[in-house]
Amino acid sequence: MSAILFILFAGLAIGCAVSMIVQRNPLYSAISLIGVFISLACIYVTLAAPFIAAVQVIVYAGAIMVLVVFVIMLLNVEEEERPAFRLRYLVPTAILFAALLAAEASFVIFTVQTSPYQQAHPSASANPSEVGLTASIGRGLFTQYLLPFEITSLLLLMAIVGAMTLARRASFLSPNVRVVPGAQVLTRQTVDPRAVGDATAIETDSTIEAERLLGLENAPHAKDRD
Amino acid sequence: MELTPQLSWYLALSAVLFTIGVVGVIVKRNVIAMFMCIELMLNAVNLTFVAFSSYFRDVSGQLFVFIVMTVAAAEAAVGLGIIIAIFRNRESLDVDEANILRL
Amino acid sequence: MDWNFVLSIILQFTAITVAFTVVLMIVAYTVLAERRVLAFIQGRLGPNRVGYGGVLQPFADLLKFILKEEIVPDKSTKFVYFLAPILAITTALMPLIVYPFGPTVRLPFLGDIALVIARFDVGLLYVLGITSVGVYGIALAGWSSNNKYSLMGGLRASAQLISYELSLGLSLIGVVLMSGTLDLSGIVEQQSAWYGMRWNIIFQPIGFIIYLISAIAETNRVPFDLPEAETELVAGFHTEYSALKFALFFMAEYVNMFTVSMLATTLFLGGWSGPFIQQLPWLGPFYFLGKIIFFLFLYIWIRGTLPRFRFDQLMNFGWKFLLPVAILNIILTATLALFGWI
Numbered sequence: 001m002s003a004i005l006f007i008l009f010a011g012l013a014i015g016c017a018v019s020m021i022v023q024r025n026p027l028y029s030a031i032s033l034i035g036v037f038i039s040l041a042c043i044y045v046t047l048a049a050p051f052i053a054a055v056q057v058i059v060y061a062g063a064i065m066v067l068v069v070f071v072i073m074l075l076n077v078e079e080e081e082r083p084a085f086r087l088r089y090l091v092p093t094a095i096l097f098a099a100l101l102a103a104e105a106s107f108v109i110f111t112v113q114t115s116p117y118q119q120a121h122p123s124a125s126a127n128p129s130e131v132g133l134t135a136s137i138g139r140g141l142f143t144q145y146l147l148p149f150e151i152t153s154l155l156l157l158m159a160i161v162g163a164m165t166l167a168r169r170a171s172f173l174s175p176n177v178r179v180v181p182g183a184q185v186l187t188r189q190t191v192d193p194r195a196v197g198d199a200t201a202i203e204t205d206s207t208i209e210a211e212r213l214l215g216l217e218n219a220p221h222a223k224d225r226d
Numbered sequence: 227m228e229l230t231p232q233l234s235w236y237l238a239l240s241a242v243l244f245t246i247g248v249v250g251v252i253v254k255r256n257v258i259a260m261f262m263c264i265e266l267m268l269n270a271v272n273l274t275f276v277a278f279s280s281y282f283r284d285v286s287g288q289l290f291v292f293i294v295m296t297v298a299a300a301e302a303a304v305g306l307g308i309i310i311a312i313f314r315n316r317e318s319l320d321v322d323e324a325n326i327l328r329l
Numbered sequence: 330m331d332w333n334f335v336l337s338i339i340l341q342f343t344a345i346t347v348a349f350t351v352v353l354m355i356v357a358y359t360v361l362a363e364r365r366v367l368a369f370i371q372g373r374l375g376p377n378r379v380g381y382g383g384v385l386q387p388f389a390d391l392l393k394f395i396l397k398e399e400i401v402p403d404k405s406t407k408f409v410y411f412l413a414p415i416l417a418i419t420t421a422l423m424p425l426i427v428y429p430f431g432p433t434v435r436l437p438f439l440g441d442i443a444l445v446i447a448r449f450d451v452g453l454l455y456v457l458g459i460t461s462v463g464v465y466g467i468a469l470a471g472w473s474s475n476n477k478y479s480l481m482g483g484l485r486a487s488a489q490l491i492s493y494e495l496s497l498g499l500s501l502i503g504v505v506l507m508s509g510t511l512d513l514s515g516i517v518e519q520q521s522a523w524y525g526m527r528w529n530i531i532f533q534p535i536g537f538i539i540y541l542i543s544a545i546a547e548t549n550r551v552p553f554d555l556p557e558a559e560t561e562l563v564a565g566f567h568t569e570y571s572a573l574k575f576a577l578f579f580m581a582e583y584v585n586m587f588t589v590s591m592l593a594t595t596l597f598l599g600g601w602s603g604p605f606i607q608q609l610p611w612l613g614p615f616y617f618l619g620k621i622i623f624f625l626f627l628y629i630w631i632r633g634t635l636p637r638f639r640f641d642q643l644m645n646f647g648w649k650f651l652l653p654v655a656i657l658n659i660i661l662t663a664t665l666a667l668f669g670w671i
Contacts, residue, residue, distance in 0.1 A: 001334070006231040010239045017243055017266060021250035026258050027409065027472075033262050034465070036243075040269055047236070047280040052288050054454035056272075059295050062461025064265065064302040066491060069465070071306050072258060073472045073484070075313055080256045080320075094249040101248060105241030113234040121230040122280035131285040133450050134511055140285040141292070148289075152296045159300030166307035 002121065005046050013039040024079045026072050030065060037061040048122035049132035236277035243270035257309055257319050261302075268298050344446045348425055356583040357387035363629045370633035397572035402475055409473035414570065414577035417466030421584040423459045427452040428591050429514045431601045431613030432521070444601075444613065445514055452513040453505065456592060457498050460547065464490050466581065467556075467566050474569035483566035485640055486549060486556035492647040493546035493553075499655035500539040503662040504529050504596045517600035525606040528599040535658045537597045539651060544589040546647065548582060551632040555640050590624035 016035035023029045037060045044053035122129035130136060141149055204213065243266060250263030272291045279287025313319055361376070361383060368375035377383040401410065431444035449455070464487050471483010507529065508516045520527050530537050546553040556566065567578045594600055598620050601613030638646070 003229040003231055006235060010235075013239065014242055014246070017246045020262065020266065021246060021253065021259075025406075026256055027406075029259050029262055031409070031412070031469075033266065034462075036266060037269065038462075040273060043236075043239075043273065044276055046231075047276055049276050049280055049288055050449060050451045051454070052272075052276055052291055054451045054458050055292065055295060057458035058454065058461050059299055060265070060269070062458060062464070063491075064299055066461075066464055066468070066487070067302055067306055068258065068262065069468055070484070070487070071310065073468070073480070075310070075319070077256065077258060077319055080254070080259070090253055094252040097252065098245045098249055101241065101245045105238070105245075109234045109237050109241070112237060113232065119233065119281040119283075129280050129283055131279060131283055132288065136285050137288055137292070140289050145286075145289050148293055152293050155300055156296060159303050163303045163307045166304070166311055 002046060006043070009039045009042045009046070013043070024081075026077045026080070027069070030069050030072060033068075034061050034065050037065070047132070048129040051132060051134045051137050233277060233281045237274060240270045240273040240277070243267075243273070255320050255322055257312070257321050257324075258306075260321065261305055261309070265298065265302070268294060341446065345426060348446060349422055352422070352425060352584060352587060353580065356580060356587055357391070358384075359583050359587070359625055360390070360579075361386045362625070363632070366626070366629045367633050370630070391576070394572055394576040399573070400569075400571045402569045406473045406475075409469050411574075413466050413470035413473060414574045414581070416469065417463070417581040418577045418584070420459050420463035420466060421581040421588065424456045424588050425591070427455055427513050428595055429517050429600055430617055432518075432606065432610045434610050434613075443514070448512065448514050451511050453501060453511045453516075453596075456513075456588075457494075457501075460497070461491075461494060463585070464494075466578075470570070470578070471566035474566070476569055479566050479568045482556045482568070486566055489546060489549070489553065489556060489640075489643060489647070492644060493543045493651070496539055496647065496651040496655045497543040497547060499652070499659060500536045500543060501596060502659050503533045503536040506659070506662050506666050507532060513595055513600075517595055517602065520599040521602035521606055525599070525602040525604055528597065528602070530597040533597065533658075533662070535654065536662075537593075539655050539658065540593060540597065542651060543647075544593065545628070545631065546643070548585045548589055548628075550586065550628055552635040552637045553643055555637055555643065586625065586628055587621065590621045590628075593624055594620040 013036050016032045016039065020029045020032035020036065023032060037056060041053040041056045041061070044050075044056060122132070247263045247267035247270060250266065251260050254260050254263065272294055275287040275291045275294070279285065279291075309319070312324065316324060318324075364386075365375035365377075365383065375383065376386045379385045379389045401407070426446040427448070429443070429445040429448075433441050433443045435441050467490065468483050468487040471479045471481075471486070474480075504516065505511060508519050510516065516529075520529060545551075549557055567575055570578060594617060599616075600620075601617045603612065603616035606612060606616070
């Protein structure tokens with residue numbers, strides 16, 4: 001029974017992983033990757049590690065991939081074209097690396113399989129694995145591995161500060177502008193992340209002048225006006 | 227069917243996933259897709275850790291997985307911020323076109 | 330093949346089917362109840378023509394949804410467009426299996442049965458995980474409709490969901506600190522002391538209020554329903570969905586309401602505990618259902634009473650007020666637990 005479950009979830013994981021690298025649309029790749037994460041979470045459950053399985057779903061499938069999906073949606077990423085000349089020398093390189101990795105992996109797997117230190121399956125009835133339960137993880141995390149835990153929280157703080165700094169848009173010096181209600185104001189679309197500044201209001205007499213000041217005179221819409 | 231999965235089965239699965247991730251990083255052009263293949267490689271390593279930890283009844287493997295997940299989350303946040311900044315300046319997410327420092 | 334094992338699997342599947350059917354029926358009648366209660370609050374009668382007092386209205390609605398014409402937008406990405414409502418309803422229904430409906434009852438032929446479908450060590454984390462994955466239904470629906478109103482509604486709804494998920498999870502940590510376990514059945518069993526009245530809400534009032542507010546925001550209900558308000562964004566992320574797919578989203582929203590009410594009763598109001606629970610264990614499911622109905626009524630009541638938040642007010646509230654208060658609640662609970670007072 002556990003063999004059937006393992007083969008099912010392993011097949012699902014490998015299928016979704018292959019789909020991820022074969023798909024051209026990045027949103028479909030993201031959905032396939034979510035499928036990989038959820039099948040890996042199921043494998044962790046069969047390995048008697050329920051806490052890690054739940055954390056995998058919450059952190060990877062529920063937070064990181066949400067971030068990736070948001071980025072794909074907001075940047076409106078298009079499908080990827082694969083020019084043939086590029087693939088001609090990349091695919092053999094990829095196959096070479098894959099063969100090397102497969103050779104190393106099979107050596108390790110062979111060593112593990114024929115090793116005299118064979119262990120029982122984690123959910124074997126004689127000696128079930130108790131290390132996956134929350135109590136055991138909590139005990140380890142707060143006694144023996146306290147220093148890595150604290151360093152990880154510092155790392156998260158660094159990541160938060162870094163992400164905020166990268167996401168900041170306008171410079172610290174605002175341009176010298178003044179908003180006069182009633183005058184012509186032309187603002188950029190703020191949904192478009194290609195906008196390199198905030199919605200800066202400019203006071204001019206005409207739309208053409210405002211476009212010139214904003215640098216939009218060569219924009220597609222500017223040409224089909226008279 | 228009395229066949230139970232051996233430890234080497236999980237290691238083989240992890241190796242296959244890691245290899246697929248490596249192939250993806252080499253072949254793909256879109257930088258977000260490359261990022262996702264890196265996440266796949268991290269997950270393959272997580273699987274190895276959890277498998278060893280469960281078979282040898284040692285909790286250190288799972289604690290390391292916990293920390294790897296946290297690091298991956300931090301890396302995702304900052305990495306996607308960098309990707310958005312690159313996109314804003316170059317208007318393209320193609321790594322083949324990002325071959326000189328000048329925009 | 331081990332026949333006991335096969336029998337237990339069949340039993341689990343039957344239990345899950347029964348639970349899902351019962352929940353979907355309750356949800357259908359919740360829709361009717363909402364329309365009637367809202368109508369009474371607003372000084373009118375609700376639907377009362379179909380059947381006596383309107384009790385057959387859900388079936389009329391279901392028939393309408395099945396028979397309506399399916400309009401699929403032309404330029405949408407088909408696979409994601411069909412996947413989104415399936416994801417929404419699946420992640421709405423999945424958390425049901427970990428909730429205990431009653432104490433262990435003794436049936437005449439089958440021995441002791443625990444009235445819970447699946448009991449495992451990390452039940453609460455499982456519920457939080459499924460809630461996190463539930464964001465995709467809305468985000469993918471908004472994006473795949475190829476419509477700027479849907480995209481804005483979908484992105485706003487997803488941003489709201491992931492912001493309030495944080496305070497939802499943090500408000501539950503106080504309860505976990507007190508109970509010492511993530512297992513929902515264990516938490517409810519600890520609340521059946523003091524003649525069945527040792528409910529966690531006595532010890533965690535702040536946590537309860539934070540949870541309630543976050544839950545209303547999580548399910549996109551008034552006052553947090555800007556992403557799907559008709560006056561704002563046509564219909565938000567489900568603008569382009571018609572007939573049965575829209576029915577799936579609609580049901581998913583109400584099942585979500587039901588699920589968060591179940592979580593609130595399990596963690597804060599004692600689940601199946603109540604007076605005389607030791608002597609008459611079969612009262613458990615009735616207490617459970619009664620408390621859930623109270624929460625559903627509270628949702629409808631709030632919908633009829635409050636105006637809705639603007640989106641930036643909503644985000645400000647979630648990040649700048651609710652999250653710090655939830656963290657303070659954890660610190661307070663942890664300090665009291667350290668000194669052994671809770």
